[in-house]
Amino acid sequence: MDEKIEAVIFDMDGVLIDSEPFWQIAEKKVFTSLGVTLNSKLCKQTKFMTTTEVTKFWYTHYQWKGKSLEDVENEVIDCVKFLIEKEGNEIEGIKNLLQFIKHKGLKIGLGTNAPFRLISVVLKKLDIVDYFDFFTSSEFEKEGKPNPAVYLSVAEKMKVNPANCIVFEDSYSGLLSAKTAGMKTVAYRPKKEKMERKEKIENYVVNSFTDLDSIHKIFNQ
Secondary structure (H helix, E strand, C coil), rough: CCCCCCEEECCEECCCCHHHHHHHHHHHHHHHHHCCCCCHHHHHCCCHHHHHHHHHHHHHCCCCCCHHHHHHHHHHHHHHHHHHHHHHCCCHHHHHHHHHHCCCCCCCEEEEEEHHHHHHHHHHHHCCHCCCCCCEHHHHHCCCCCCCCCHHHHHHHCCCHHHHEEEEEECHHHHHHHCCCCCCEEEEEECCCCCCCCCCCEEECCCCCCCHHHHHHHHHC
């Protein structure tokens, strides 16, 4: 690498915790109760949006009555929170990866499109909160990923130059966010799963966090 790594920043859903199915369950439960028809074509467009953006998106297609957008959004978040606390599991190997990074003396941050209040729920559920120097959500930015704002905020708060950060992401949207922020990127791509993307923009690819050879290569460049 041209720049020395000083900090590692993680996305949350699909990288730290296998929570993406929970979002599908929650959105289906809440939006269908309002008369929204969740067809696959439209769901594909909302997959990597913030919760606020998703709620606004469906309201433009199905203008329900009786509940505010804020109330609906909170219902979705509450449902996801319940599922995380009840059934949430870490992505295999993530805790060992965090330990490895800390052992190298690097700072660890988290930047997610998920609501801020879910971050502590996830970190507590996985018992990994003490590894993180700073975490935040795109809800505090004008735009979520692929806008780079959330990753730039994490770097600023940790007092690390973006060029000295490397980001672990599982989506093209997230990788684009990190790349636009001027950071190196690692695409977490579980075996047999294809990443939906327009072009290859990641610096590295990891199929499993238990693949220590790949992990060591990233940090020993």
